Amino acid sequence: DTGVSQDPRHKITKRGQNVTFRCDPISEHNRLYWYRQTLGQGPEFLTYFQNEAQLEKSRLLSDRFSAERPKGSFSTLEIQRTEQGDSAMYLCASSLAPQETQYFGPGTRLLVL
Amino acid sequence: GENVEQHPSTLSVQEGDSAVIKCTYSDSASNYFPWYKQELGKRPQLIIDIRSNVGEKKDQRIAVTLNKTAKHFSLHITETQPEDSAVYFCAASKDYQKVTFGTGTKLQVIP
Numbered sequence: 001d002t003g004v005s006q007d008p009r010h011k012i013t014k015r016g017q018n019v020t021f022r023c024d025p026i027s028e029h030n031r032l033y034w035y036r037q038t039l040g041q042g043p044e045f046l047t048y049f050q051n052e053a054q055l056e057k058s059r060l061l062s063d064r065f066s067a068e069r070p071k072g073s074f075s076t077l078e079i080q081r082t083e084q085g086d087s088a089m090y091l092c093a094s095s096l097a098p099q100e101t102q103y104f105g106p107g108t109r110l111l112v113l
Numbered sequence: 114g115e116n117v118e119q120h121p122s123t124l125s126v127q128e129g130d131s132a133v134i135k136c137t138y139s140d141s142a143s144n145y146f147p148w149y150k151q152e153l154g155k156r157p158q159l160i161i162d163i164r165s166n167v168g169e170k171k172d173q174r175i176a177v178t179l180n181k182t183a184k185h186f187s188l189h190i191t192e193t194q195p196e197d198s199a200v201y202f203c204a205a206s207k208d209y210q211k212v213t214f215g216t217g218t219k220l221q222v223i224p
Contacts, residue, residue, distance in 0.1 A: 033211065042119075042202045042214030043157065056211060091156065100145045100164075100209040104156040 002026060004105035006092050012111045013082055020078045021108045025094030032075050033102060034067055035091040036060070043091055049075060050097065082112045115140040117205050119215030127223050132190045134218045136203035139184070143205040146179060146186050147212065152199045160201075161188070193222045 005024045013019050025032050031050050035043035046065070047057045051072040064082075069075040079086055089109050093102040116139040126132050138146075144165035149157035163170045163177045163186065170177050174193075179186040190197055203215040 031209070040217070042204070042217050043212075045211040045213065048211055058211075095209065097209055100206060101147070101159055101162065102212060104149075104158070106156050 004092055004094050004103055006090075006105040006108050008108055009106060010109045010111075012113065014113050015082060015084060017082055018078065018080045019082060019110065020076055021090055021092075021110075022074060022076050023092030023094075023105055024074045025092070026096075026103055029094035029096045029103075030072070031095045031097050031102075032069055033093040033095075034075070034077050035093065037089040037091055037107070038087075046077075079110075082110075084112050086110060087112045115143055115205055115207070115213040117203060117213050117215040119203050119218060121218060122216065123219045123221070125221045125223060126193050128193060128195060130193055132188075132193055132197070132220055132222075134188045134201055134203065134220075135185065136187065136205075136215050137183075137185050138205040138213075140205070140207065141181075141184065143207045143213075145206040145209065146177070147204050147206070148177060148188050149202045149204065149214075150199045151202065151217075157202060190220075193220075195222050195224050198222045 007022045033048040034046040037043045049069040064080045067077045089107045091107045092105040095102045119136045147162040150160045151157045176189045200217045204212045206212045
C-alpha cells in the first residue's frame with residue numbers, strides 16, 4: 001500500500017498520560033498535514049509541514065500538542081497530559097506541492113478515559 | 114480565518130434522483146475547493162475539486178459549480194446510487210495550504 005499510513009489505528013489512554021502518533025506520508029510528498037475530527041464534524045486543521053519545516057499551527061493546538069517531522073518524511077504528533085476533550089480521530093494527510101490535492105490516512109482514533 | 118458553511122446537514126433521496134449540496138466560504142482569497150466523501154469509519158477521499166479560475170467541472174455523475182462573486186460552490190450528484198450514501202464535506206483552501214472543511218452532509222440514497 002503506497003498511501004498515507006498512520007500508527008496506531010486506535011489508542012485508549014487514561015487522562016494525564018502522554019500519547020504519540022505516527023504518520024507516514026506518500027513517498028516523495030513534501031507537505032504533511034495534521035487534522036482532528038470529532039464525531040459529526042469535519043476535520044479541523046492542526047498544523048502542517050513543508051519538508052521538515054513546520055509552517056503553520058492552529059490556535060486550536062494548545063501547548064500540550066507538539067508535532068515534528070525531523071527528516072522531512074514521517075511525522076509524529078504528541079499530546080502531553082491528555083484530557084477527555086482530546087478524544088477524537090487524528091487524521092494525517094500529505095500532498096506534493098504545488099499540487100493541492102491532499103490524500104488522507106486512515107486516522108488514529110484516540111479515547112481518553 | 115476562513116469559514117465554510119455547508120447545507121443541508123442531512124439529505125435523503127430516492128435512488129436515481131439527483132442530490133445537491135451547497136457551501137459558502139468567507140475568505141475571497143481562497144482559490145481551491147475540494148469535495149471529500151467519507152464513509153463510516155473510513156478516511157476522507159477526494160471525489161472532485163475545482164480551482165477559482167474555473168466555474169464548473171464535471172466527472173461522470175458528479176459536478177461542481179463555483180460562483181466566486183457570491184462565494185458559493187455546490188456539488189451535484191446525478192443518478193444517485195446506494196453506494197453514494199456517505200458524508201460529504203466541502204472545503205476551501207488558499208495556495209495549497211491548510212484546508213478548511215464544512216460541517217458535512219450525510220447523504221442517504223434510498224433504494
